[in-house]
Each structure stands twice: as C-alpha cells, then as structure tokens.
Amino acid sequence: MTDATANTPAAPKEGKHAGSLFDADARTQKRNASEARFRALGLGAIGIGVAALIVLLVSILSQGLPAFQQTFITLDVYLDEAKLDKNGERDIEKIKKVSTFGYAPLIKNAMTSRNEELGIDMAALGVSDKEMSAMVSKEAAAQLRRFVIANPDRIGDTVEFEFLASGRIDGYYKGRVTLESAERDSNVSPGQLQYADALKEGGALSTHFNWGFLTMADASENRPEAAGIGVAMIGSLYMMLVVLFLALPIGVAASIYLEEFAPKNWFTDMIEVNISNLAAVPSIVFGILGLAIFINYAGLPQSAPIVGGLVLTLMTLPTIIISTRASLKSVPPSIRDAALGVGASKMQSVFHHVLPLAMPGILTGTIIGLAQALGETAPLMLIGMVAFVREFPSAPPEGFFDPASALPVQVYNWTTRADPAFVERASGAIIVLLCFLLCMNFLAIILRRRFERRW
C-alpha cells in the first residue's frame, strides 16, 4: 500500500475505487478522455485552418508569381523619317499627328530585318505577316511613339527597343499556352510559338523580371501583357493617407472624450452601443452613404481617392474608437490619480500621462483598421472606383481629386476580363496586396512589442 491510498478518508470499495493516483479511476479516465478528445478537436481545427491557408497561398502564388515575369522581344527599330516626319522639320506638333497606327509598320520592318539576321524563314514556319506583327504587344507602337515624341532628334536613327511580347506568346513560356492548345486557339498559331522559340534561340526573346507590373497603369483587353497595378497602388496609397489623417485624430479625440470626460448617462450609453453596432455594419452600407452624401450631395468627383478615403474613414472610425477606448481603459487609474494628486488638471493628466501610455494600443488599432480598409472592395464599387483608369493621379493634394483605381478593385476588375492572361495578373495583384497587409500587421506587432507597458 502506498501513502496515497493510506490518506484516502473512506475505505475504498473493491475494484471501483483503487485509490491510487497512478491508476486513474473511471471518472478520471472519462475526464482525461474528454480532454484528449478536445485537444484532438482543437488540433483538427487548427489543421483545417492551416490546410485551407496553404491551399489558398499555393493557388495564389502558383497563379500569381508568373505575373512578375514577362517575356520581352528586343528589336532594332529604324525610325523612318519618311513615315514619322515627312517634311523633316522636327516640328513636335506635326510628329504628334502620326498616330500609333502609323508606328506599327516600323515594328514590322524591324521584325523582318531581325528574321533575316537570325535566318528565320517565316514561310517554312507558316507564319503570315499579320501573325508576325501580332507577336509583339500592341503596347509597342505606343512605346515607340512616346520615345519619338520625347526624342524627336533621334528620327532617322536605328534604336534598340525592348518590347513586350504579346500575351499568348508570354503565356507559352509560362505554361499557359501549349502547342496543343494553340491548335484550337484563334488568337495564336503553333507556327507563332515555333517562331518565338527561334527568336529565343537567336537571343531576341527573353523572359525576365517585369517592373512594369508594379509601375504601369491598367491596360485594355487587347494587351493584358501591358497591364500593371501602378495606378491602383497610388489610388490605395492616397486613400490610406486620407483615412489616416481623418480617422486617427477624429477617432482618438472621440474616444478620449467618451472615456475620460463624458458623463455616464443614457446618452453616452447610446453612443457606445451605436459605435459597436457601426463596427458590424456591412461595408457596402458605407458605400451607399458615400454615394449619397459625398458625390450626389457634396458634389465631389467620382472615382476619386478622396471619396474612397472618406467612405473608408467612416468605415474605420468605429474600429479605431473601440481599440482606442480599450487601450485608454487599460491604463491603471493610479496613474491618473497620481497626476491629479500633484495638481495636474484633468486635461494635463490625460495628455501628459494617459495618452502616451495608451499610444501603442491606439497605433495597433489604427494600423489594423487601415489594413481592413485597404482590402475593402464593396463600398468602392458604388463610388465609381471600379473603373478603367489609365492616367496616373497627380501629386497630392490635387491628386486626391483625380480618378484612380484601388488594389482590391483592380483584382476584381481583372477577374472579370475575357483574356486568360488577366487571371495571372489578378493573382499577382493579390500577392502585392497580401504583402502590404503583412507589412502593416507586422508593423502593428512591432509597435505593440516595443512600447507595451505592463503593470
């Protein structure tokens, strides 16, 4: 007999209660089993969550990473004076009269001369002249025209350009287009793909990192290869600036008043309930409100980041107020009492002592609110941000009123396009958006870790 059994008050019944701590009785076994079951359930829940995350990430990364790579064709283009500046006056207004359609033949000539150089026989590949021109993105003519207008003195020279290859050719090197699918595809022929291979062998075609995806504006459905998220990133940035500069001061001021100064009565109680309610209101409601107030009533321009920013500010305010009040509440009353005790006014105690101590919590809440606003799509649809915008907005403050797009909206926009190349670009934009969100959340964690005080 061990000590443990000796200490049991009542005499154990035979078989039912052995009394040993090492031999669990039936009830303990039951409890232990239920704990084990709960642990298994919890582990299972986490497992499901992690699996879902992995599936999501793998599908987004595998679809989206190719968007950061792009296929380019290098050509030496002879800037023919007879076509671009017939009189030889170098008058910029007259040069501008030549539209992008006038530049297309120059690119075609450049391709023909490159073929001769590399000894590629177009007839043997069965590629027509039209198909040959279709190898290069339609963006190329625009790129050429911009160059000539910027450098009119280069007319008559032969200049080396790196043009985007068209979407289907690019898709060939990313595995989206194959020789078999090209048979059925009316936009690309197997001959064109073989031609692309020949160009690659000759060194005229290469695939490398595509900065254009991050810097260029959206492009039409005829040239998915030229589409980028530049305008969307700037639009999102402007909106976040508006949200930061409106929501942070308003939210903090409101919560300081409510937490430290406001009397506790039915009115403040009602306000508190309303704030919690507003935090749960579907975001599309704020879009409807924004359309009615900011566009129809106040007359602000459509598709502008200022309106988007204002709508998102309304959406973010409850989040910021709730987190600010929570962090103000977590500052111990002894700090306030001590400040008041040495003669500080109520306002001094708040601004000199309570607010600095609550700052990490406020900043964390603000950043999380901003991250939530950054990923919001629904309210932006109603205020005209789901648009095809190619012009970069100008620098703030005027730029706040120029049309712009936003990152999540650009993702939505691209998923509805017909050309399959946009699917890859949409996933690419999701990756960029996720990176921004990760950075913001990381910043929130760092701020919390660094400045958090414990009592």
Place this chain on the structure above:
Amino acid sequence: MSLVKLTASALAIAAVSATAASARDNVQVAGSSTVLPYASIVAEAFGENFDFPTPVVESGGSSAGLKRFCEGVGENTIDIANASRAIKDSEIKACAEAGVTDIIEVRIGYDGIVFASQTDGPAFTALEAADIFNALSDKVLVDGALVDNPHQQWADFNAELPAVDIIAFPPGTKHGTREVFEDKVVLAGCEETGAFEAFKAANGGDKKAAEKACIALRTDGKSVDVDGDYTETLARIDANPNGVGIFGLAFYENNTDKLKVATMGGVVPSTESIATGEYPVSRPLFFYVKKAHIGVIPGLKEYASFFVADEIAGGDGPLAAYGLVADPELAATQAAVEAEDVMGGM
C-alpha cells in the same frame, strides 16, 4: 458618435469642396459590361494618340449606366453611357425630366451571342432556336398540350442532338445579353414549336402574356442563371462536362482553346457570319453622348469621333480584332457624330 461623425463629415466636405470646384478634364463613361472592353480599348488608344487625358470607363450594366446618364447635366454626371441595347422610351423620358434632352446615339457595331460547351464536352452541331426552347422553357408543347418541361436529355426532343443531360447557364436578368437571348432565341423557338399559339390561346389571346410565358425558363435546376460575368459561366462549364454556356462572341473568340462552340441553324458563329446576317443571334451595341457636355468636357467629341473612326471600329481595326462585328453603315454613323445629330430628329 453620430454627432462626432456629422461634424467630421461636414468638416471633411468643407475642406475638400473648396478645391473640388476645379473643372473636370477627363471624359467619364459608364455602362454595359459587354461594351466595356471595346470602350477601354478605344480609351487607351485615345489617350495615347491625343493630348487629352485617357477617359475613365466604368462598367455596371446597361441599365445602371443609362440611369446614371439620365441623372442630369453637369460635371458630376457621366458624359457617355455604354449600352448593349437601344435606349428605352421610359429612359428617354427620365432623361428629359432631369434636363438631359439632347442625346446623340452612336451605334458602334454588332455583337453575337454563342452557345458553347467545354472542349471535351458534347458537340452541338444541329442546334436550333426551337431546341433551346424545348430544353430550357418552363412549359413546352408535347403532343399538342402544354406541360411542365419533361425533357431530361437533349436527345429527348431532337435525335440529332447528343444524348446527355440538359444543363445550361444563361446570363442573369441584369445582363443585356439575357434580353437578346430571350428575344432572339427562346421567343423565336417558342413561335417555331407552336407553343406561342398555345400560350396565347391559354391566356385568352393576350399576346404580351404569351410572350412572357414563352421566355419563362425552367426552375428545376436544368437552367442555372449566372449573375456574374462570362468568366463565371466559363468556370461553371469547366466544372460541368455537359454544361452549355451562353457567351458573347468576343469572350468566345478570346477563349477558343477552352470552348467548343455550337452552331445555330447550321451556321458557325464568327464575325463574318454575323456581319452577313447568316448567324441569327446578334445585337447592336451603342453608346449615348450628352450633347450638352460637348465643348464643356474637353475631348468628348474627339473621343466619340475616334470611337467610330475607320481605323478603330472598321473591319481591320482593333475592335474587330477583339470580336466586334463591324457596322456596315459606319460611314453614316461617322457623319452623324460629326454633325452631332441628336435622337428624335430635334
């Protein structure tokens, strides 16, 4: 909170409306998602070749676009509405009430509607409007009597069609495509099969009610409305080996490697067969310009003229390359845009 928010919004509005008074210098377009790709192609080329900023093009559907178009005149309203159908009389009336009286109608070309299944799916080589009606309508004519649609397989009513389960994905009712699908396919099939007369008789000779009964689609899960875009229809077809989707021609042309197109009346849909009128299911595409904005919004008229220029909307232009069926009467449209002819001959 409500007080704080009110003051906050009031402050924000006051702060920004001071600067917002500056004139808008870009053209704003909204409307049909079918016209959107064409409009964005034109806007892109317009921005490249002119000194005006690139127009901003929004989608949202023909009806939504025309509604916003008719909100009034002024910089805060859109300049152009894209539509995959002609403007309705009720909309013209709503426009006039809001002060939008002079509207320039511009027809840019034609769009076809095609039926397609996945590449490994069944081949529909003998499809007629009557077959679509028999497959998808709520009530069909069997042995001279109107009954709830009993058909389970395509071969049930036409032996030339594949013996696979019927499952189709027509566009939802907010789409302009749906209207054309109802008018040119379902209603036509209804008349062909003689069901129209039966409906008419059942409704006491009421033609309107008979038409409505004709275009009512079955609700037993064989016909699934797709409210999203064609990309969603494509995803449904990918998941459904026997599924038949309804697409715009341009979407099909961009995804020929994934879709197998069905013939209609023995004709393969293409820009050529639609231009000649052999392929029966097509519709005109339009955009509407607010005349009051010409001269106020820089670049508006230039954009409209550029849209219908031969090098853009002509047979060899980028729009035709994307899938638009060029309008044979383009020259007349160009002249009308040049002269700023408004609707109603006013």
